[in-house]
């Protein structure tokens with residue numbers, strides 16, 4: 001992919017807008033005070049908020065910058081937002097958490113769209129088809145069309161369709177994944193659902209009969225992931241010509257006090273057993289956006305990626321030449337950014353967002369001005 005020149009925003013004015021301070025104190029008093037304290041302690045640099053480190057920057061400072069938008073003059077943030085013609089937002093943790101909308105987030109994205117920007121939602125969630133994702137977004141109030149919804153189940157099926165895949169696919173994943181495969185004309189595959197061992201492992205192994213002509217193992221989020229599925233995937237992948245695809249490699253998610261393993265944990269188990277690496281369709285891989293870029297629908301230099309996960313959303317945006325904004329309503333928060341700032345190395349460079357805001361709804365203030 002050609003190297004894309006990124007916009008550099010260099011804000012000289014370091015004076016904080018009085019109206020903005022009043023608004024912030026009223027709406028997020030505790031949050032702002034906390035951030036100010038943290039920044040003061042770590043000598044947070046707000047003088048060059050939106051400039052990205054260059055390749056020539058010394059290793060010690062690579063990726064050290066991330067601008068907290070709540071600490072910038074409102075007019076400057078507004079100008080920064082106006083410079084984008086396309087906004088790509090993650091769904092889970094940015095717009096909603098499961099079926100509950102995050103207060104004000106969808107309204108903020110609708111306002112961005114109403115201001116003339118192209119809007120896309122890009123999600124790694126493979127448990128719903130593109131149509132199901134779109135219906136959900138619409139039901140929660142988002143003004144969006146199906147072709148503005150980028151998701152991994154659909155993208156994985158399209159990837160195989162584009163390569164004219166005609167063999168059998170062994171699928172670990174939810175029903176949405178097999179539904180999208182069927183819609184793409186890839187009809188030779190197993191069904192989703194439980195696959196549990198009912199006998200001794202020796203009996204299971206000796207009685208197992210391979211499907212004929214298996215050309216791909218596809219791994220998505222599967223709450224029925226099991227020893228049987230793992231064994232079958234590993235067995236099929238002994239054939240080096242069998243494709244190994246992962247919808248995404250998210251490590252985990254949280255619900256209340258419980259940590260739920262993500263698709264990446266299933267993928268890692270198979271990778272460990274086979275010694276092979278999966279080809280990843282979802283973020284941070286560029287797959288879901290490449291066709292839009294090649295068709296000219298998305299211009300990377302004018303695009304902002306908004307996400308809640310610095311391990312997937314931020315490198316996804318960075319890989320594609322977008323600017324990136326982390327929101328603190330999902331997986332990672334400002335404290336994680338501060339942790340990144342203490343680290344060195346290339347990983348930090350890929351994970352560090354260009355900007356941070358506690359929640360997407362906070363953007364509405366800047367849109368009004």
Ligand SMILES: [Mg+2]
Nearest residue numbers: 090092093308
């Ligand atoms: Mg997310």
